[in-house]
Structures are given as C-alpha cells and as structure tokens.
Amino acid sequence: MAEIIQDIQEQEYLINMGPQHPSTHGVLRLVLSLRGETVLSVQPHCGYIHRGIEKMCERLTYQQIIHLTDRLDYLSAHINNHAVCMLVENALGVELPERVKYIRTIMDELARIASHQLWWCSFGMDLGALTAFFYGLRDREPILDIFEESTGGRLIQSYYTPGGLMKDIHPGFQKRVKDFIKMFRKKINEYDQLLSGNVIMTQRTQGIGILTEEEAISFGVTGPSGRGSGFECDIRKHHPYSLYNKVEFKEILRTEGDSFARYSVRMDEMRESLNIIEQLIDNIPAGDFSVKMKPVIKLPEGEYYQRVEAARGEFGVFISSKGEKYPYRVKLRSPNFSNLSALHSIAHGQKIADLVAIGASLDYVIPDIDR
Amino acid sequence: MRGLINYFSGMFNGIISLVKGMGVTGKYFFTSPVTIVTQQYPENRKTLEMFDAFKGEVTMPHNENNEHKCTACNICQINCPNGSIEVVSKDVVNEEGKKKKELDKHHYNIGMCSFCGLCIKTCPSNALAWGQEFEHAMFTRNKFVKTLNNEGSKLIQKKGVE
Ligand code: SF4
Ligand code: SF4
Numbered sequence: 001m002a003e004i005i006q007d008i009q010e011q012e013y014l015i016n017m018g019p020q021h022p023s024t025h026g027v028l029r030l031v032l033s034l035r036g037e038t039v040l041s042v043q044p045h046c047g048y049i050h051r052g053i054e055k056m057c058e059r060l061t062y063q064q065i066i067h068l069t070d071r072l073d074y075l076s077a078h079i080n081n082h083a084v085c086m087l088v089e090n091a092l093g094v095e096l097p098e099r100v101k102y103i104r105t106i107m108d109e110l111a112r113i114a115s116h117q118l119w120w121c122s123f124g125m126d127l128g129a130l131t132a133f134f135y136g137l138r139d140r141e142p143i144l145d146i147f148e149e150s151t152g153g154r155l156i157q158s159y160y161t162p163g164g165l166m167k168d169i170h171p172g173f174q175k176r177v178k179d180f181i182k183m184f185r186k187k188i189n190e191y192d193q194l195l196s197g198n199v200i201m202t203q204r205t206q207g208i209g210i211l212t213e214e215e216a217i218s219f220g221v222t223g224p225s226g227r228g229s230g231f232e233c234d235i236r237k238h239h240p241y242s243l244y245n246k247v248e249f250k251e252i253l254r255t256e257g258d259s260f261a262r263y264s265v266r267m268d269e270m271r272e273s274l275n276i277i278e279q280l281i282d283n284i285p286a287g288d289f290s291v292k293m294k295p296v297i298k299l300p301e302g303e304y305y306q307r308v309e310a311a312r313g314e315f316g317v318f319i320s321s322k323g324e325k326y327p328y329r330v331k332l333r334s335p336n337f338s339n340l341s342a343l344h345s346i347a348h349g350q351k352i353a354d355l356v357a358i359g360a361s362l363d364y365v366i367p368d369i370d371r
Numbered sequence: 372m373r374g375l376i377n378y379f380s381g382m383f384n385g386i387i388s389l390v391k392g393m394g395v396t397g398k399y400f401f402t403s404p405v406t407i408v409t410q411q412y413p414e415n416r417k418t419l420e421m422f423d424a425f426k427g428e429v430t431m432p433h434n435e436n437n438e439h440k441c442t443a444c445n446i447c448q449i450n451c452p453n454g455s456i457e458v459v460s461k462d463v464v465n466e467e468g469k470k471k472k473e474l475d476k477h478h479y480n481i482g483m484c485s486f487c488g489l490c491i492k493t494c495p496s497n498a499l500a501w502g503q504e505f506e507h508a509m510f511t512r513n514k515f516v517k518t519l520n521n522e523g524s525k526l527i528q529k530k531g532v533e
Contacts, residue, residue, distance in 0.1 A: 064452035067487035131396055138408050145422075152426035152501060158487045166488055170424065194392045199385030295493070 012040060019048050023126050023356040026366030030343075030355075037351050042344045046337075050370040057330040062088050062162055062297045065330070069317075070156040072334060073368035075115035076311040078107045081160040083317045086241060087306035088162040091299045091321075099287040100164045105243040106177065106280050107147075107159065108308075109273040113184070114143040115311035116224075116266045116273075119363045123263065124195055126360040127204055132195050139187050142180045146173065162297060164290020177281050181274055188270060196267065205259035209358035211346045212257055219345070220338035223313025224269060225362050228262035230255040235309040247279045259361035266363075296325050312336055312363055336368040421503040426486045429456075429479050430502035431519040438527040439520055441498035443474040447490035455483035456490055474520055481507060482515035 018029040027048035033040045053072065057065050062084070069080040082104060089096060117140040124132025144154045150169045151159040159166055195201050211221065216229040226233045234251040236244040252268040254261035299321040307316040313335025320329040339362050346362075347355050412419065421427065433439050443460035461475040491499045499519075509515060 060452055063489060064450070064487070067452060067485055067489075131392075141408070148425060149422045150424060152422070152424040152488070153486065156486070161492070166492060167424070170422075190395050194395045197388045198392055199388045202388075 010035070017355075019045075023359060024366070025122060025359075025364065028340075028364070028366050028369070032352065032355070034352060037353070039347050039350055039352055039355055042347050042355070044340050044343060046340075046370050048370065049367050051367075053371045054330050054332055058326060058328070061325050062299070062327070065327070066161060067158045069332075070158055071367060072332065072371060073310055073312060073315070073336065073365045074155055075118060075365055076111050076315075077156050078104075078111040078159060079308055079310040080315055081158065082108060082242070083306050083308040083315055085160045085162050086308070087304050087317050087319060088297060088299065090306065091302075091304050092297070094163060094291060094293070096164065096291065097287045097289075098285045099289060101243050102280055102284045103165060103169055103289070104160065105247075106277050106284075107151075108242070109276050110143050110146060110177070112311045113270050113273050114140050114147075116270050117143075119266060119311075119360075120191060120195075123360045123363075124201075126356050127201055129195060129198070129201070132191075135187075135190070135194065139184060142176070142183065146176050146180065149173070149176065161290065163293035164288070168289040169284075174281055174284065177277060181278060181281075184270075185274065188267070191267065196264070202260065204354065204357050205263060205361065207256075207258050207260075208354050209259040209346050209350060209361060210257045211342060213255075215342060215345055216257075219342040221313070221342045222338065223310070223335050224252075224265040225262050225339050225342075226313065227252060228254045228265045228361075229257035233314065235307055235314055239307070241308060243280065247276050249276050259357055262361040262363075298323060298325050299327070307333070310335055312365065312368070313339060332371060334368045334371060336364045336366075340364055340369055421505065423503075424501070425503050425505070426488065426501050427505045428481055428502045428507065428517075429484065429490060429499055429519070431477060431498055432500050433521055433524055434527065437521055437524045439474075439498055439524050440496045440527050441474045441477060441494075441520065442496050442526065443472050444495065447494050447499065450489045450493045452487060452489065453483045453485055455480040473526065477519040478516055479519050480516045482512060 012033055012035050015032050015034060016029060017032055018024040019027040024030065029045040029048065031043040031045060051071075053068050056068060060068070065084055066081050069084050070077040072080055088094075117136045121133040121136030121140075124130070124136070147157055148154050150173050151157040151166070153159070211225070211229045213230045215221075216226045216231040221229070221231070222233045230253055232238070232251060232253065235241070236249075237251045249272050252265045252272060254265050299319065301321055301323040303318070303320045305316060305318045307314050309315075314333065315335055316333035318331040318333070319327045322328045343359070343362065347358050350358065410419070431439050431441060443458055445458050445460075448456045448458050457478040457480075458474065459476040459478065460472045462470050463473050464470055488501075491501065507515075
C-alpha cells in the first residue's frame with residue numbers, strides 16, 4: 001500500500017480540465033500535467049468554438065463585418081465595433097461629428113464597466129463567493145438597460161457603423177447614465193468590503209500566479225492583466241483615439257504581478273471609467289449622429305491596422321484591401337489569445353486549486369480566443 | 372512567541388474581514404428584504420413592456436388600410452449578411468398597360484437573423500421596423516420563416532399621385 005501511495009506522489013499524470021468546466025467560462029480545454037496537487041504544465045487546447053470569423057469577413061462588406069466583431073469578445077462588443085469603424089473611417093479620411101465621438105467614448109467606457117462587473121461576479125464565484133455573483137449582476141443591470149434603451153441590444157448591440165452610429169441615443173440617456181454613476185459609486189465600495197479585504201480571497205490571490213513584467217511583454221499580455229505586472233500598455237493613454245486625449249484619467253498600474261494585482265487593477269479601472277464618463281456626459285454636443293457614407297464602401301488598395309483598448313487588452317484589426325467592396329484578408333488580434341498563452345508560465349508550480357483563481361484573474365472570454 | 376502572535380492576529384484579522392463582508396449582506400437582509408431586483412417573468416407577461424428601440428424581430432408595419440411601404444427593391448436582401456431575407460416580387464400590369472414590379476411576399480427567417488439592423492437602416496422607403504416581440508421559441512424550424520407582408524396588402528399610394 002505504502003508503495004502505491006509513493007508511486008502516485010511521484011508519478012506525473014495528465015488530467016483534462018474542461019471543455020465543460022464551469023471555471024473556464026466557456027469551452028476551453030486545459031490539459032494539465034500534475035504531480036500530486038502541483039501543476040507542472042498547462043496546455044490550452046483551443047478551437048471548440050471556432051467560427052471562422054476572419055474567413056467569413058472576406059465575403060462581407062465593411063458594414064456587415066461589424067455585426068461579427070460583436071461576437072468575438074461579447075462583453076466589449078462596442079469596443080470591438082469601434083476598432084473596425086475607426087479603421088474604415090481613417091482609411092477613407094472621414095471626419096466624424098463631435099457628437100459621435102462623445103457617444104462612442106461613453107458607450108465604450110460603459111461597456112468596460114459592465115465587462116469588469118461581470119468579471120468581478122465570476123471571480124467571486126470561482127473562489128466560492130456566490131454572493132458576489134448576485135451583487136455584481138444586480139449592478140450590471142442598469143448598464144444593460146442603458147444599452148437596451150438606446151441601442152436595442154443588451155449584450156450584442158451592433159450600434160456603431162462606419163461613419164457614425166446606427167441611430168441616435170434615447171433622450172433619457174444622460175439621466176440614466178448619471179443615475180447609474182451615482183448609484184455605482186456607492187456600490188463599488190461595497191464590493192471592496194465584501195470581497196477585496198476578505199481573508200479567503202486575499203490568501204488565495206496574494207503572491208499567487210505571478211507574471212513578471214518581462215514575461216507579460218514577451219507573451220503580449222495586455223489590458224488589466226498586463227498592467228497588473230507593471231507593463232504600461234493602455235492604448236487609450238499611449239495612442240489615444242476618439243476623445244481619450246481630451247479627458248483626464250490615470251493609467252492604473254500595479255507592479256506585484258500576482259492575481260491580486262490583476263484584481264485591483266480592474267477594480268480601480270472601474271472607478272477611472274466612471275470619471276471618464278462623468279467628464280463627458282454633461283457636454284454631449286448636438287449634431288448629427290452619423291455622416292453620410294456611400295452605400296458601397298470600398299477601401300483604397302493597401303493595408304490598414306487599427307487598435308483599441310478593449311476590456312481585456314489590446315484589440316487590433318488588420319485589413320488588407322485590394323480596392324474592392326470586400327476586404328482581401330482580415331486578421332483580428334484578440335487580447336484573450338495572447339493572455340491565454342501566458343497561462344503556462346503563470347501557473348506552473350502552483351496548486352491546481354489556484355489555477356482556477358489564476359484563470360479567473362486573467363478573465364478570458366473563449367469566443368474571443370477561438371474567433 | 373512571534374509565530375503565535377502572528378497566528379492569532381491573522382485569525383483575528385480574518386474574522387474581522389469576514390464580519391465586514393457579512394455586514395454588507397446583513398444590511399441587505401434586514402433593510403430591504405422585500406425589494407425584488409429581478410423581473411418576475413413570466414408572471415408579469417401582461418404588463419411587461421420592452422424599450423421602443425428593443426430589437427425583437429424585423430417587422431413590416433401596415434396602416435389601417437392594410438398597406439405597407441415596401442417597393443420590392445431588394446436592397447434589404449442584398450444588405451443582409453446572413454441571407455435571412457428573401458423578397459419575392461411579381462409583375463403586375465396597371466390600367467395604362469405598364470408593367471410594374473410589386474411585392475408578392477417578403478420572407479424573413481428569424482432563425483438566421485443576427486439582429487444587425489442593416490435591413491432596417493438601409494431600406495430606402497422605411498418599410499421595415501423593429502418589433503418588440505421576444506418569445507420566439509418554436510417546435511419546428513420552418514416556423515421561423517415568416518412572411519412580413521399581410522395577406523392582400525398593397526403599397527401605400529403617395530398623395531398627389533393617382
Ligand atoms: S423592405 Fe425596403 S429595402 Fe426591402 S425590398 Fe422593401 S422597400 Fe426594398
Ligand atoms: S437584422 Fe440583419 S441579419 Fe436580420 S434580417 Fe435584417 S439584415 Fe438580415
């Protein structure tokens with residue numbers, strides 16, 4: 001008997017986590033190699049929800065591509081749309097009305113808050129705090145209502161279109177957003193009381209799952225996960241687009257690189273997004289909500305790249321055009337794919353239970369990984 | 372000794388943090404025990420109203436004389452990324468003996484629709500609009516194909532034109 005136990009302790013064995021594991025937040029399969037409870041290696045296997053979006057885009061006009069980018073990282077649907085729209089507008093040299101820029105920036109930040117709220121819910125749930133899940137969802141509801149009232153969609157909006165917006169915002173938009181900011185400023189302190197200081201939470205995240213800045217850069221880990229390691233990668237700050245060079249906001253940085261650093265970056269980012277919205281919401285200028293574009297958009301021959309800061313990192317669109325109404329080739333740089341690639345170097349040597357917390361702190365959305 | 376102090380202070384701090392968290396949940400438990408955050412669906416089906424902009428399904432509004440605005444120009448069908456619209460037109464001969472295209476059937480397959488809104492936005496005669504219906508579950512797939520124009524409906528005749 002003793003021999004068998006010794007054998008098990010020394011043997012390496014493989015275990016599949018997923019594709020239907022609740023903590024992978026989607027259909028992601030991780031092949032773990034374990035010794036006892038210690039993780040020796042993590043190999044992600046992607047492709048369970050691959051839809052061939054890049055290939056599909058080659059047979060769609062530029063307006064039609066928008067509705068597919070919604071379905072990548074569905075939690076930052078607005079921001080993904082923004083990237084494609086800006087690419088087309090910059091390529092054609094379209095000057096947008098100020099009103100469009102204001103609305104787009106506000107919508108982007110609302111989407112970022114909603115996304116981080118959902119991340120907070122699931123982070124709590126992965127660590128066993130189910131209360132957090134319900135509180136987060138409760139506070140996300142007003143944002144979804146704001147989206148629904150103005151855009152018609154709750155999760156997937158397809159609201160932006162090259163040249164502006166699909167329709168104007170609802171007259172009650174500003175009041176709703178202001179009410180939400182007032183409400184959420186109080187609630188976010190509750191989040192801190194409930195989870196941030198919690199002993200179970202701190203012990204399971206502090207000093208665990210360390211990603212150094214060097215690794216973050218070499219794996220291309222961007223967004224809050226990269227900034228938790230001290231990697232300055234906020235596109236809004238370093239390559240401002242839309243109105244981000246007009247508003248005041250801080251780039252949130254932490255240098256610890258552990259799960260807790262990634263957690264606190266996201267918490268502070270929610271507050272920062274509230275600040276950004278507050279600066280803009282009162283002075284949305286009147287004007288058109290879109291400029292008139294040709295019904296068939298043809299990009300001049302050439303290659304174009306546009307990047308934006310999505311809720312999980314840098315989202316980039318590369319389009320190579322042959323001057324036709326369809327793009328010749330589309331490549332999407334999805335933040336989650338690069339973030340996932342760092343999982344092995346973060347998690348090896350850790351306990352398998354901590355892998356769940358590490359995965360939650362990286363906050364991946366699987367449809368964005370597989371595309 | 373030091374270890375012992377750390378052990379107890381850690382325990383104490385841990386308990387405090389738990390109590391703090393319980394304070395939040397306790398506050399809600401005692402102050403608003405009957406506040407309902409979620410929607411009481413399906414009990415509220417009769418009173419439930421969606422926002423005007425809500426994208427439930429594509430519809431073709433008709434006026435009281437059973438007339439619609441669609442000229443069967445096919446633009447919505449061309450713009451739909453999923454091929455969920457099929458415009459069937461027929462040629463009619465009017466009194467003056469001229470041939471004219473008229474809408475026969477506007478088929479819309481909601482099972483293939485991704486609610487992008489391009490058909491509604493690009494329609495030159497504003498013939499389509501969003502409907503607020505959201506209960507779309509069906510037992511068979513071919514029920515998803517709807518005909519948007521009513522039986523016997525006609526094109527609205529513009530005023531000033533006979
Ligand atoms: S619904 Fe509009 S776009 Fe479609 S065929 Fe009729 S008039 Fe043309
Ligand atoms: S909403 Fe989009 S997918 Fe649906 S029918 Fe209209 S164009 Fe097609």
